[in-house]
Amino acid sequence: MIYGLKKIVKYTLGKDIAGRYLSVYPDDTFLVSYPRSGNTWTRFLVANLLHPDQPATFDNIESLVPDTEAQSNRTLKRVPRPRFIKSHEYFDHRYRRVIYIVRDPRDVALSYYDFDRKYGHIPDGYGLERFVDDFVNGRLTSVDWGTWGENVASWVYTRGQSKDFLLLRYEDMIADTGSQLARLAVFLGVDSSRERLENATERSSLQRMQRLEKVSEDKWVSTRNRRKDIPFVRTGRAGAWQAALPLPCIAAIEAAWRPIMIQLGYVLTVADGSGAAQNRTAVQKEGLISHPMQASST
Amino acid sequence: MMGVRVAFGLHQPGRNLRVFPDDIFIVSFPKSGNTWTRFLLANLVYPEANPDFTNINSIIPDPEALTKRRLNALPRPRIIKSHQYFDPRYNKVIYVVRDPRDVALSQYHFHRKRTLIGDDYPVLRFVERFVRGETSPYASWGENVAGWLATRYGRSGFLLLRYEDMIADTGRELAKVADFLGLPADAQRLSAAVRRSSADRIRELEKMQARKWSSTRNTRQDIPFVRTGKAGNWQSGLPAEAVALLENTWGPLMHWLGYETTHEQNAETADARLLPAILGHHRA
Numbered sequence: 123m124i125y126g127l128k129k130i131v132k133y134t135l136g137k138d139i140a141g142r143y144l145s146v147y148p149d150d151t152f153l154v155s156y157p158r159s160g161n162t163w164t165r166f167l168v169a170n171l172l173h174p175d176q177p178a179t180f181d182n183i184e185s186l187v188p189d190t191e192a193q194s195n196r197t198l199k200r201v202p203r204p205r206f207i208k209s210h211e212y213f214d215h216r217y218r219r220v221i222y223i224v225r226d227p228r229d230v231a232l233s234y235y236d237f238d239r240k241y242g243h244i245p246d247g248y249g250l251e252r253f254v255d256d257f258v259n260g261r262l263t264s265v266d267w268g269t270w271g272e273n274v275a276s277w278v279y280t281r282g283q284s285k286d287f288l289l290l291r292y293e294d295m296i297a298d299t300g301s302q303l304a305r306l307a308v309f310l311g312v313d314s315s316r317e318r319l320e321n322a323t324e325r326s327s328l329q330r331m332q333r334l335e336k337v338s339e340d341k342w343v344s345t346r347n348r349r350k351d352i353p354f355v356r357t358g359r360a361g362a363w364q365a366a367l368p369l370p371c372i373a374a375i376e377a378a379w380r381p382i383m384i385q386l387g388y389v390l391t392v393a394d395g396s397g398a399a400q401n402r403t404a405v406q407k408e409g410l411i412s413h414p415m416q417a418s419s420t
Numbered sequence: 421m422m423g424v425r426v427a428f429g430l431h432q433p434g435r436n437l438r439v440f441p442d443d444i445f446i447v448s449f450p451k452s453g454n455t456w457t458r459f460l461l462a463n464l465v466y467p468e469a470n471p472d473f474t475n476i477n478s479i480i481p482d483p484e485a486l487t488k489r490r491l492n493a494l495p496r497p498r499i500i501k502s503h504q505y506f507d508p509r510y511n512k513v514i515y516v517v518r519d520p521r522d523v524a525l526s527q528y529h530f531h532r533k534r535t536l537i538g539d540d541y542p543v544l545r546f547v548e549r550f551v552r553g554e555t556s557p558y559a560s561w562g563e564n565v566a567g568w569l570a571t572r573y574g575r576s577g578f579l580l581l582r583y584e585d586m587i588a589d590t591g592r593e594l595a596k597v598a599d600f601l602g603l604p605a606d607a608q609r610l611s612a613a614v615r616r617s618s619a620d621r622i623r624e625l626e627k628m629q630a631r632k633w634s635s636t637r638n639t640r641q642d643i644p645f646v647r648t649g650k651a652g653n654w655q656s657g658l659p660a661e662a663v664a665l666l667e668n669t670w671g672p673l674m675h676w677l678g679y680e681t682t683h684e685q686n687a688e689t690a691d692a693r694l695l696p697a698i699l700g701h702h703r704a
Binding site for chain 2: 130212213215260265267268269271272275276278279280281382
């Protein structure tokens with residue numbers, strides 16, 4: 123009979139998870155992505171760019187760039203403004219300034235598979251093909267994220283042209299961290315001197331983050347009480363799917379999100395049989411990634 | 421007080437509606453023909469209930485008007501009215517879209533009716549707020565439309581209707597809905613639903629029942645909720661500058677939807693390739 127009592131008690135005690143109930147301020151900047159898409163790396167990069175005097179670690183990241191899915195509304199209200207907040211939410215119109223990180227869904231699926239085993243959402247023997255079917259259909263995931271395609275499309279097609287929206291591809295960040303970090307610095311309005319960028323890159327390196335995870339994994343909200351034999355910070359690489367993902371899984375992912383993958387520049391490997399992909403590749407060749415997302419439109 | 425109401429499920433959940441997998445949603449941006457579609461569906465599916473403004477909220481419920489407790493207790497599958505921007509929990513969606521120039525004008529009058537603005541409020545100023553998404557809590561018109569289309573168009577469980585097509589041939593569009601929902605819909609049943617949902621009839625019902633319906637109670641009674649029921653009012657009702665602003669903001673999306681623009685598009689602000697690329701080049 124008491125419908126929302128649990129929620130109210132949690133909220134009153136400050137033990138709720140803000141999530142979609144977060145109180146948003148107009149000067150907030152959000153780091154948004156689907157889970158397992160490079161958000162934590164970007165969090166470190168942003169924190170290290172903004173706070174050159176305070177190297178980011180897993181002990182301070184929740185105060186430097188707090189997580190809407192790990193912190194209560196009360197905690198987040200106490201964060202000094204302007205806030206820089208991490209989120210995995212699908213489109214939320216209240217978010218004014220958004221850095222959106224997108225990653226090849228074939229790599230996201232592989233990473234998510236390890237993550238779900240780490241978190242005990244699935245057992246070790248869970249079939250990868252079954253998992254990818256879950257992934258494509260949005261099972262095993264929070265309703266607040268949607269599917270990979272829903273999350274990405276809901277942001278890119280509503281905000282892609284906005285000057286308050288910065289689209290980063292995880293693959294570009296790996297291939298050329300410097301240039302993507304420079305875009306990030308311009309968007310954040312911080313000094314983009316070579317020294318500052320190099321410092322931030324160094325302090326957010328894969329090796330450093332892997333080392334820091336080991337130091338703090340019992341304390342950090344996203345790793346404590348989780349399996350220790352599967353790391354949170356994994357390979358930090360792009361393209362692992364080509365060797366590790368079975369063909370039926372690749373086909374399932376490409377069939378689910380063909381147009382948006384093409385538009386984001388992810389080359390498809392399985393023909394869709396309708397010929398539609400060939401027509402649409404023209405879009406990809408024109409270098410779409412650099413066009414609507416450049417922060418220069420009026 | 422709010423906490424107590426929430427505790428007992430006596431609040432209107434709105435976006436926080438508890439969604440069931442078999443729910444069917446009529447979704448649109450406000451002022452896009454949602455109420456008409458609601459009556460069409462109510463008269464098609466539940467003709468024996470004699471749908472009118474006194475009972476429409478329980479036949480095709482509005483999560484902004486009913487309490488959480490009542491919504492949870494309704495027989496399933498529910499057909500629910502919604503203005504929400506993309507929500508991944510909605511499995512079956514009938515999305516109604518209308519020319520944003522007419523939507524802006526209609527919402528301008530609706531805001532007068534609700535005394536949110538005065539009669540002398542400049543239309544252009546309203547449209548400036550409209551394109552920024554500041555005139556409703558359901559994101560901007562473009563964010564609402566593009567968010568749904570980009571995630572769901574062309575997939576099963578999503579039906580796109582244009583208000584203008586519904587006006588041009590109501591029976592044909594309602595037949596699409598019946599087919600989408602797998603409802604038995606013979607010509608007689610369809611035409612009866614169309615007749616009982618006509619603009620004239622709904623307007624008459626509004627005159628008698630405006631004070632009994634959540635959306636018209638406590639609003640100015642000299643401005644009707646059911647307005648013209650026509651397409652293209654913007655051509656005489658919107659100043660040219662407002663039309664240009666709307667077209668410059670959403671030109672490519674309007675083109676994709678088949679709404680012809682009258683002003684030269686500004687290539688800097690409108691990327692014609694963005695939406696067509698994901699949806700395929702043509703609307704089916």
